[in-house]
Amino acid sequence: MTTLKNCRPMGGPATDLHIAGGRFAAEAAEGGEVIDCGGRILIPGLVEAHTHLDKSLLGMAWYRNEVGPRLIDKITNEREVKVSLGLDPQVQSERQAILSVSKGTTQIRSHVDVDTHHGLAGVEGVMATREKLSGLVDIEIVAFPQSSMMPRPGTVEMMDEALSLGADLVGGIDPCGIERDPKGHLDAVFALAEKHGKPIDIHLHEQDALGGFSMEEIIARTLAHGMQGKVTISHAFCLGMTNRAYAAELHARLAEAGIHIITTAPSAVPVPAVKELKAAGILTGSGSDGIRDTWGPFGNTDMLERAMFISQRNNLRRDDEVEMALDICTYGGAAIMETQGYGLNVGDRADCVLVEGEALAEAVAMRAPRKLVLKGGAVVARDGICVREAP
Amino acid sequence: MTTLKNCRPMGGPATDLHIAGGRFAAEAAEGGEVIDCGGRILIPGLVEAHTHLDKSLLGMAWYRNEVGPRLIDKITNEREVKVSLGLDPQVQSERQAILSVSKGTTQIRSHVDVDTHHGLAGVEGVMATREKLSGLVDIEIVAFPQSSMMPRPGTVEMMDEALSLGADLVGGIDPCGIERDPKGHLDAVFALAEKHGKPIDIHLHEQDALGGFSMEEIIARTLAHGMQGKVTISHAFCLGMTNRAYAAELHARLAEAGIHIITTAPSAVPVPAVKELKAAGILTGSGSDGIRDTWGPFGNTDMLERAMFISQRNNLRRDDEVEMALDICTYGGAAIMETQGYGLNVGDRADCVLVEGEALAEAVAMRAPRKLVLKGGAVVARDGICVREAP
CATH class of the missing domain: 3.20.20.140 (Metal-dependent hydrolases)
Known part of the structure; x- marks a missing residue:
């Protein structure tokens, strides 16, 4: 139960996206965590x-x-x-x-x-x-x-x-x-x-x-x-x-x-x-x-x-x-790979990346820093560092 | 009057390089600054x-x-x-x-x-x-x-x-x-x-x-x-x-x-x-x-x-x-560009870069972090940041 506040899906207008049960959801759950995305771009x-x-x-x-x-x-x-x-x-x-x-x-x-x-x-x-x-x-x-x-x-x-x-x-x-x-x-x-x-x-x-x-x-x-x-x-x-x-x-x-x-x-x-x-x-x-x-x-x-x-x-x-x-x-x-529920729409699995940049092409050209990576709604990397340490 | 201590010119064996008057010199000057290069690679x-x-x-x-x-x-x-x-x-x-x-x-x-x-x-x-x-x-x-x-x-x-x-x-x-x-x-x-x-x-x-x-x-x-x-x-x-x-x-x-x-x-x-x-x-x-x-x-x-x-x-x-x-x-x-005194030999102008990496090819492949950049013996960038701020 997370809300990605002020993110820009695919570089479009800023919005809030909600996540429940590991998937994007239509509405915010009570008492969920709110992550301030600072207007950054969200991509799957x-x-x-x-x-x-x-x-x-x-x-x-x-x-x-x-x-x-x-x-x-x-x-x-x-x-x-x-x-x-x-x-x-x-x-x-x-x-x-x-x-x-x-x-x-x-x-x-x-x-x-x-x-x-x-x-x-x-x-x-x-x-x-x-x-x-x-x-x-x-x-x-x-x-x-x-x-x-x-x-x-x-x-x-x-x-x-x-x-x-x-x-x-x-x-x-x-x-x-x-x-x-x-x-x-x-x-x-x-x-x-x-x-x-x-x-x-x-x-x-x-x-x-x-x-x-x-x-x-x-x-x-x-x-x-x-x-x-x-x-x-x-x-x-x-x-x-x-x-x-x-x-x-x-x-x-x-x-x-x-x-x-x-x-x-x-x-x-x-x-x-x-x-x-x-x-x-x-x-x-x-x-x-x-x-x-x-x-x-x-x-x-x-x-x-x-x-x-x-x-x-x-x-x-x-x-x-x-x-x-x-x-x-x-x-x-x-x-x-026949991935089911891939994307940023309601019902899709919340696998996504928050990246810096004004536009998608800028994110690609600059290979923009990854602020946050989510897998099934859980944070798996922050500021370019994975939550799991490599052996 | 600087000594680049423990650097590896062109990825070779570690050594100390001396700089005087903006150029690489054969010997260290009295009381000069010593920069510990931590065994990093030095390239021109x-x-x-x-x-x-x-x-x-x-x-x-x-x-x-x-x-x-x-x-x-x-x-x-x-x-x-x-x-x-x-x-x-x-x-x-x-x-x-x-x-x-x-x-x-x-x-x-x-x-x-x-x-x-x-x-x-x-x-x-x-x-x-x-x-x-x-x-x-x-x-x-x-x-x-x-x-x-x-x-x-x-x-x-x-x-x-x-x-x-x-x-x-x-x-x-x-x-x-x-x-x-x-x-x-x-x-x-x-x-x-x-x-x-x-x-x-x-x-x-x-x-x-x-x-x-x-x-x-x-x-x-x-x-x-x-x-x-x-x-x-x-x-x-x-x-x-x-x-x-x-x-x-x-x-x-x-x-x-x-x-x-x-x-x-x-x-x-x-x-x-x-x-x-x-x-x-x-x-x-x-x-x-x-x-x-x-x-x-x-x-x-x-x-x-x-x-x-x-x-x-x-x-x-x-x-x-x-x-x-x-x-x-x-x-x-x-x-x-017909640059005079380009290189890492004694007498060459001390324009050089200290980079991370074990080998030159690794520095290229990883586009390794630049620890230090010197121009005419003076530090002009550290850890990827120029000493002069961009407008």
């Missing part, structure tokens, strides 16, 4: 829809990166280094998730490595963190075959175990570029999804025509398995291809198959054009990807900053355009 | 080599951006809006420069608009700020024909006046794309440079073959006027062209003509590949470009963050690569 909780909680190096000694340039160099190096560094997926995921909460994120979809080298240690660690941080942040786990499934016998069985254990989604990775067996890989991914009745989120780094080919194969299986609305393609760099006619055809077919796109809007590779995705009716979310890991030193979990990256990468400068980028980092990700 | 002052001090909207009411998509839309809108908003170039440049100092920047090259609508108001305003902030930060002024010279009679004469008044460099802008008269524009720019004996810094947004053509014309005039080492091309988006053979040819010819490149590493357009520039022996610097202006809401003057953008845009992940990006934002820009 930020949505981290693509990250890797199990392998951040946050809080550990600085890792000097001397890794080779290819994707496979990074994958192989990481599999070894996780052992030599003694990385603990539970501790690391807790550190990253708490940092996320401090920045206003209220729900996370995390890919978690499943391979024959580390077994289910990653999934078990992140599941323990999910339990430990219950009430602070919601965590969804994708069983992710980072090291590939087809060339490494035993991985499919391990993926199956991870899904039985509690992973929420089936992950996948470059069917051609990494797996070298698009039919084998995608058949296995969709079979696991069908067996466990769980949705899919596939990493697709493949560019141009190669990525287009893999995407066509994903679309075909999504339709064949009746999985419309249950499949996400992360990265989807191929949609940034120069051949815009083929990209437009792919957009139309993705929309028809109800496939979602998650873009982290990196600046060094082609990326999906978010305005075109929106025009095609494709749900779009975003995420931080890896945070300070063996792949690179960057990342701070800030999804307001991610909205800035999306804006800059897509040359969005007008206020309405920057607001669209923020929408991807809030409503877009929440819709992809 | 960050160099902001491309910005627009005269037109930031920092500290003003939020400007809702509804501007059209073309370059010319932004130029025309800005010329009008500067009047309707009552923008004061002196106040705005002071605000931005003080923010820069707080983030560890010790020298700035600023393009300043010169046009027949606003006359020399911009140059006069930034010159007043330069005077006012003398000792805090060095400011170099480029007389910049933002609204074009050739299609707007009277602009060349105004540029001439700006250079007589005290502007340090001759600016230029897309000879084809904006000026629509490459011969006329570049002849005028080089004639002004010759008359005033001043260097040149030209904005070149033109992409692909068009930018290549303009670049060839700049190279030809640089050689003809014997201006090797005195010409900078800012942005140079054309060097990000798909035709890498032609780009390599341009790199070789730029190096031969001693032309420097300044890249802000934006993510929505092609950009010069900084590793290739380095391999070709081309001096490279960087800058923030516009800070929260009518062109867009982004920018915070942080040149450590700019090093991160350069890294991300060029896919630099290894520690040695990220260090190269930082080098562009320090030594690269300083060399282009």
Whole structure:
């Protein structure tokens, strides 16, 4: 029973919002707490829809990166280094998730490595963190075959175990570029999804025509398995291809198959054009990807900053355009995660963030300080600091 | 007479550095102040080599951006809006420069608009700020024909006046794309440079073959006027062209003509590949470009963050690569500005920044807090706050 007094939902006129039973309510309850919001902007909780909680190096000694340039160099190096560094997926995921909460994120979809080298240690660690941080942040786990499934016998069985254990989604990775067996890989991914009745989120780094080919194969299986609305393609760099006619055809077919796109809007590779995705009716979310890991030193979990990256990468400068980028980092990700009661309307779950700034675009451009973060109506972070201390 | 005790120059082993007469000295003076650096990293002052001090909207009411998509839309809108908003170039440049100092920047090259609508108001305003902030930060002024010279009679004469008044460099802008008269524009720019004996810094947004053509014309005039080492091309988006053979040819010819490149590493357009520039022996610097202006809401003057953008845009992940990006934002820009005594060696001017972090790449990735900023040995900012308050 709380009243958020003098807040500005989505940067609009100042008003008072009431919370009861963890949800926004039409009227104030007797004797409830009143929080003076000082005219600050209120937005729904930020949505981290693509990250890797199990392998951040946050809080550990600085890792000097001397890794080779290819994707496979990074994958192989990481599999070894996780052992030599003694990385603990539970501790690391807790550190990253708490940092996320401090920045206003209220729900996370995390890919978690499943391979024959580390077994289910990653999934078990992140599941323990999910339990430990219950009430602070919601965590969804994708069983992710980072090291590939087809060339490494035993991985499919391990993926199956991870899904039985509690992973929420089936992950996948470059069917051609990494797996070298698009039919084998995608058949296995969709079979696991069908067996466990769980949705899919596939990493697709493949560019141009190669990525287009893999995407066509994903679309075909999504339709064949009746999985419309249950499949996400992360990265989807191929949609940034120069051949815009083929990209437009792919957009139309993705929309028809109800496939979602998650873009982290990196600046060094082609990326999906978010305005075109929106025009095609494709749900779009975003995420931080890896945070300070063996792949690179960057990342701070800030999804307001991610909205800035999306804006800059897509040359969005007008206020309405920057607001669209923020929408991807809030409503877009929440819709992809099928979050019930997401938003600032009466009846919605009171997951929200109070931020400084005159306008939404200013909050994004300045990556404005988070004054307060609420999860289910309870304060989980104040002035950029989470109420739970990181290990 | 100061000793920086227990600092780590460039992230190396801890040591004590002595300062006397505003410069690094071999020995400590009697009775000097001792600053405990707590093992933090010391780097030379960050160099902001491309910005627009005269037109930031920092500290003003939020400007809702509804501007059209073309370059010319932004130029025309800005010329009008500067009047309707009552923008004061002196106040705005002071605000931005003080923010820069707080983030560890010790020298700035600023393009300043010169046009027949606003006359020399911009140059006069930034010159007043330069005077006012003398000792805090060095400011170099480029007389910049933002609204074009050739299609707007009277602009060349105004540029001439700006250079007589005290502007340090001759600016230029897309000879084809904006000026629509490459011969006329570049002849005028080089004639002004010759008359005033001043260097040149030209904005070149033109992409692909068009930018290549303009670049060839700049190279030809640089050689003809014997201006090797005195010409900078800012942005140079054309060097990000798909035709890498032609780009390599341009790199070789730029190096031969001693032309420097300044890249802000934006993510929505092609950009010069900084590793290739380095391999070709081309001096490279960087800058923030516009800070929260009518062109867009982004920018915070942080040149450590700019090093991160350069890294991300060029896919630099290894520690040695990220260090190269930082080098562009320090030594690269300083060399282009022909700064004497720049660095951390004995005899160098004590312009430096103390930053948190274990390693240089960490300082860049985390955009680490600036504990202390020194200019000529004097403390000009502490814990991210400039000793001078912004107006």
